[in-house]
């Protein structure tokens with residue numbers, strides 16, 4: 220099918236996000252070519268737009284916002300839909316994070332396109348997506364000739380992008396944000412352990428922890444590994460046990476550690492979407508049917524309050540033995 224493929228990227232502090240690179244990689248592996256055009260909403264992303272044009276060779280539409288921040292509102296969706304315009308069948312890909320999830324339905328509505336969320340693969344006009352909390356995958360072929368997809372990105376999955384020819388950067392002044400929703404700021408997280416994206420080992424806490432008083436178990440285990448960090452499910456963050464800056468998943472961070480240890484986390488798709496880049500996943504859960512075991516390489520069916528102290532103890536002994544030897 221003769222179709223146009225677009226991505227809508229993101230910037231943070233004027234820099235391209237990893238998710239944007241991964242979207243371009245996703246399109247390249249799915250279609251054997253780079254996107255026909257990339258959209259980059261940004262207030263100070265001129266350098267990022269040129270970088271993206273260099274990496275992909277695609278035309279980059281820099282949607283420059285007069286606001287300090289570039290909220291994913293209807294005005295932005297209208298601009299993107301207007302540039303795509305009428306014409307050939309097209310697929311628009313956004314990252315399955317808060318920005319993409321907010322913007323995708325608006326673009327789909329304006330283009331009269333189908334919308335597919337949780338997309339994990341694409342080939343021509345066939346798409347694979349996760350459904351029912353990640354328990355099943357669906358292969359689907361949209362009936363309309365336009366589709367907008369949100370894709371589960373994985374920062375370390377993307378191949379090193381480079382393109383022999385540099386794409387053009389077209390600058391558009393994005394209309395001011397509409398009044399109904401206003402992004403008033405982005406809070407910098409109060410980080411207490413290693414930054415999650417850089418950690419090689421992440422030990423994460425879920426609601427199965429039972430209470431904040433047990434958090435020390437997760438922190439102690441993490442402290443036994445170099446370059447480690449403590450992560451969390453949204454369930455644990457909602458309960459105030461950990462700061463939201465520790466949240467992993469679709470509305471949190473996407474991480475790619477060498478080892479991910481999920482403690483008392485059920486494994487909702489919104490969480491596991493954030494650990495797709497992890498090399499090895501160990502899950503500790505009392506429920507042997509917990510969905511986290513669908514993605515875990517090592518299953519520990521045990522009460523974490525029993526297992527974690529025993530593991531910490533054994534690791535300390537092994538480390539002490541190594542130091543003596």
Ligand SMILES: Cc1cc2nc3c(=O)[nH]c(=O)nc-3n(C[C@H](O)[C@H](O)[C@H](O)COP(=O)(O)OP(=O)(O)OC[C@H]3O[C@@H](n4cnc5c(N)ncnc54)[C@H](O)[C@@H]3O)c2cc1C
Nearest residue numbers: 425426427452453454468469470471483485490504505523
């Ligand atoms: C739009 C949207 C976005 C979302 N984004 C995110 C996101 O980014 N990240 C995220 O994590 N979630 C996200 N969620 C929420 C997600 O759907 C789940 O509700 C959440 O991940 C559940 O957190 P949990 O696994 O800690 O808690 P639960 O689902 O309550 O699971 C607790 C687990 O602990 C186990 N357990 C209980 N006691 C013990 C014990 N003593 N020892 C061992 N195991 C035990 C239980 O068997 C259970 O499996 C989002 C939801 C929505 C609707």
